[in-house]
Amino acid sequence: MSVPNGLRCLLRPSTTTSIPARIVPVTVLAASFSSTSLLGKNPLPPKGKAPPSRVKVLPGGHIRAGKKMQLGKFKKNKQVDRSRPPAPGERKAYRKRVTLSNNNALPVEGLEEMSPQAMVDPEKVGRMLALPNELVDQLRAVEAFKPTQTWNMFRQPSILQRKETRELAEKMQAAAGKGETLKLVISGDRLVGKSMLLLQAVSYAYLNNWIVFHIPEGQELTNASTDYAPIPNTAPTQYSQQAYALRILQFLRKANQKLLLDLKTVFPHPELVQHFPVGTSLLQVANAAKEPDSTWPIFNAVLQELTAEGAGRPPILFSLDGLSFVMKASEYRSPAFELIHSHDLSIVRRFVDLLSGKTKLPSGGAVVAATSRGNSPRNPSMELMIAQQEAKQGLREQPVKEPYNRKYDDRVEAAMRDIEVLRLSSVSRSEARSLMEYWAASGLLRTAVDEKAVSDKWALGGNGNLGEMERATLLTMRY
Amino acid sequence: MAAPVALTRHMTSGPDVPGDHNPLTDVLDGVADVHARPLPVSPSYFSRQARFNDSYLLLAKLAERHRKLPVLPKDQVQPVAWKNLDNFRQAIGEQVKATEFVRCMELVKTLNRIHPRLMPKEVSDALLPFKKAVQPYLNVEKTAPIDKFGRALGSGRRKTSVARAWLVEGTGEMLVNGKTLADAFGRVHDRESATWALRSTGRTDKYNVWALVEGGGTTGQAEALTLAIAKALMAHEPALKPALRRAGCVTRDPRKVERKKPGHVKARKMPAWVKR
Numbered sequence: 001m002s003v004p005n006g007l008r009c010l011l012r013p014s015t016t017t018s019i020p021a022r023i024v025p026v027t028v029l030a031a032s033f034s035s036t037s038l039l040g041k042n043p044l045p046p047k048g049k050a051p052p053s054r055v056k057v058l059p060g061g062h063i064r065a066g067k068k069m070q071l072g073k074f075k076k077n078k079q080v081d082r083s084r085p086p087a088p089g090e091r092k093a094y095r096k097r098v099t100l101s102n103n104n105a106l107p108v109e110g111l112e113e114m115s116p117q118a119m120v121d122p123e124k125v126g127r128m129l130a131l132p133n134e135l136v137d138q139l140r141a142v143e144a145f146k147p148t149q150t151w152n153m154f155r156q157p158s159i160l161q162r163k164e165t166r167e168l169a170e171k172m173q174a175a176a177g178k179g180e181t182l183k184l185v186i187s188g189d190r191l192v193g194k195s196m197l198l199l200q201a202v203s204y205a206y207l208n209n210w211i212v213f214h215i216p217e218g219q220e221l222t223n224a225s226t227d228y229a230p231i232p233n234t235a236p237t238q239y240s241q242q243a244y245a246l247r248i249l250q251f252l253r254k255a256n257q258k259l260l261l262d263l264k265t266v267f268p269h270p271e272l273v274q275h276f277p278v279g280t281s282l283l284q285v286a287n288a289a290k291e292p293d294s295t296w297p298i299f300n301a302v303l304q305e306l307t308a309e310g311a312g313r314p315p316i317l318f319s320l321d322g323l324s325f326v327m328k329a330s331e332y333r334s335p336a337f338e339l340i341h342s343h344d345l346s347i348v349r350r351f352v353d354l355l356s357g358k359t360k361l362p363s364g365g366a367v368v369a370a371t372s373r374g375n376s377p378r379n380p381s382m383e384l385m386i387a388q389q390e391a392k393q394g395l396r397e398q399p400v401k402e403p404y405n406r407k408y409d410d411r412v413e414a415a416m417r418d419i420e421v422l423r424l425s426s427v428s429r430s431e432a433r434s435l436m437e438y439w440a441a442s443g444l445l446r447t448a449v450d451e452k453a454v455s456d457k458w459a460l461g462g463n464g465n466l467g468e469m470e471r472a473t474l475l476t477m478r479y
Numbered sequence: 480m481a482a483p484v485a486l487t488r489h490m491t492s493g494p495d496v497p498g499d500h501n502p503l504t505d506v507l508d509g510v511a512d513v514h515a516r517p518l519p520v521s522p523s524y525f526s527r528q529a530r531f532n533d534s535y536l537l538l539a540k541l542a543e544r545h546r547k548l549p550v551l552p553k554d555q556v557q558p559v560a561w562k563n564l565d566n567f568r569q570a571i572g573e574q575v576k577a578t579e580f581v582r583c584m585e586l587v588k589t590l591n592r593i594h595p596r597l598m599p600k601e602v603s604d605a606l607l608p609f610k611k612a613v614q615p616y617l618n619v620e621k622t623a624p625i626d627k628f629g630r631a632l633g634s635g636r637r638k639t640s641v642a643r644a645w646l647v648e649g650t651g652e653m654l655v656n657g658k659t660l661a662d663a664f665g666r667v668h669d670r671e672s673a674t675w676a677l678r679s680t681g682r683t684d685k686y687n688v689w690a691l692v693e694g695g696g697t698t699g700q701a702e703a704l705t706l707a708i709a710k711a712l713m714a715h716e717p718a719l720k721p722a723l724r725r726a727g728c729v730t731r732d733p734r735k736v737e738r739k740k741p742g743h744v745k746a747r748k749m750p751a752w753v754k755r
Binding site for chain 1 (some may be wrong): 670
């Protein structure tokens with residue numbers, strides 16, 4: 001009896017008030033000048049030209065429609081969409097939007113917060129760690145969260161502390177302690193969690209007050225989508241990317257503000273337009289970059305200051321996702337209309353030099369790059385070098401270089417000769433279980449989390465591939 | 480007129496005829512000399528249910544003759560699939576009365592209880608017309624062997640796909656053509672059907688699967704795997720067969736692409752009608 005009324009409350013307000021026209025005449029509560037097409041439309045049909053009636057009224061009062069000849073029977077009913085087209089960039093913004101919280105998800109009680117100690121604690125392996133709010137702000141500032149990750153299903157961003165996470169955090173800790181540079185590439189199957197591990201590396205760096213230079217997508221540097229210009233007096237010619245440099249400085253200012261405020265300059269910088277006496281805070285220098293045109297010298301100065309030797313600088317993390325894009329020829333063209341190798345782009349070169357060990361971070365730190373499987377060009381040299389490293393670590397048999405393949409790249413091979421590879425594999429049952437318990441506590445998994453359910457999902461996710469497990473459990477409309 | 484009288488007497492005397500001598504042969508011996516016209520072999524020839532009556536009389540006689548043989552308790556008798564009334568009527572082609580058939584079957588079951596070692600041949604022969612031709616109770620299940628490494632091989636087909644699955648006790652890992660399930664099947668639904676035999680019986684974490692599939696598309700391959708894994712699972716645990724059957728993992732799905740016919744555009748589609 002009350003069901004229709006109850007259901008009606010779920011309708012949109014505009015439709016709730018619709019009362020049959022024969023009871024109350026339709027009145028549209030909108031100004032006559034309303035620009036909204038729907039409300040502004042005249043509810044009454046135009047008078048005058050009424051269609052000829054073919055309706056036949058039978059003696060019993062029964063009404064039957066007469067035969068109508070339809071001429072354009074197979075023509076598509078053209079419905080012209082007169083709504084406003086989205087503004088430039090609106091669609092992309094919608095596509096790239098990252099939502100980190102969902103008020104419909106249940107809050108999970110008793111989650112431990114991520115902390116520098118927790119990340120290297122063997123006790124915490126296989127537990128979910130919630131990201132503290134300041135860290136979330138920092139990670140958001142450097143665009144470390146990706147729209148493809150399922151943050152929007154949970155109340156608060158939390159990450160599973162995996163075995164490999166602790167391994168990586170310990171390596172970073174050791175490298176910073178000894179003042180060395182960790183050079184590491186994260187490899188692994190599709191959807192196995194490489195970008196998430198990179199996110200955890202970045203989190204570790206922020207939690208330990210490191211300076212972080214994070215490049216969220218390697219392809220943005222090389223697919224000819226930002227400005228570039230040759231740098232004078234370089235042979236072979238290098239190219240600056242001022243707009244992207246400004247973006248990196250903005251990331252740095254937002255995410256490492258406190259740290260930059262405490263760091264003081266040790267060099268006079270005569271090349272800069274603005275005068276910064278020695279002892280100025282680095283934040284001030286970084287803040288001087290306002291427009292892309294004047295950014296390049298400031299970007300160089302900031303990097304020079306941060307890598308100054310003996311000035312008590314904090315460790316630095318250089319991180320990059322989508323390595324294969326920066327290990328090949330870019331889509332930029334030189335003045336002679338030849339493709340520019342990515343390593344000739346100055347920002348990429350800095351990263352690659354650190355990865356190859358050509359330059360070192362004086363106060364230690366890490367260079368971490370993640371490969372990507374979803375969107376990545378074929379890169380035989382990079383794949384070969386990673387495979388060779390994996391073979392050295394005993395993870396697979398020694399790969400053979402194809403003798404007639406001309407797509408190998410010597411520069412890439414030289415750059416990646418001396419790296420460490422962290423091969424990310426699938427999760428163990430206990431890790432999968434704690435993740436599923438988190439899903440269940442968030443109200444997303446409506447079954448009991450027991451041995452059977454865990455092994456089911458573990459098998460469905462291709463022997464514990466986290467992304468596939470998530471796909472099979474949360475992203476199908478089954479449960 | 481002696482023969483009909485003798486016949487009538489015999490037929491009406493019913494099952495409780497004391498049978499030390501064979502009345503049939505007596506009659507034949509006595510009559511053959513007198514009458515030139517042939518006599519029916521069966522004394523029940525002129526009754527409505529000649530063959531049934533013969534069997535009935537024979538059974539009654541045998542029951543009387545072997546009543547002292549030891550019998551098995553009812554629950555230890557090897558079960559036999561008996562013909563029901565319809566089957567029996569069809570088999571002998573006579574309109575047997577239900578009540579008489581019931582009474583006859585009581586005799587049959589009594590005789591069947593005689594200890595099998597002492598069962599006389601004449602009794603087992605007499606019981607034969609009442610047994611169904613196919614005796615499902617005698618079926619021996621064919622079980623796939625488990626090799627010395629503990630592997631059981633099952634094979635399955637669906638559409639044009641053929642799958643072989645080796646099942647070994649383990650922790651629930653699965654490789655299809657050397658790839659993980661997620662790599663082998665992009666669709667989650669296909670992964671679910673491939674593992675359905677294990678999932679429906681709650682054995683996901685008890686066995687490891689190593690499988691080879693070829694031919695057909697993804698759906699066919701996944702469902703061929705269902706069958707292959709189910710068969711291999713039945714080799715390990717034959718008692719799971721009813722559960723697997725309920726889950727739809729035992730029967731091969733016989734549907735295939737229907738062939739194209741001459742005069743048709745596809746299997747059934749006819750060409751459009753064209754004026755002239």
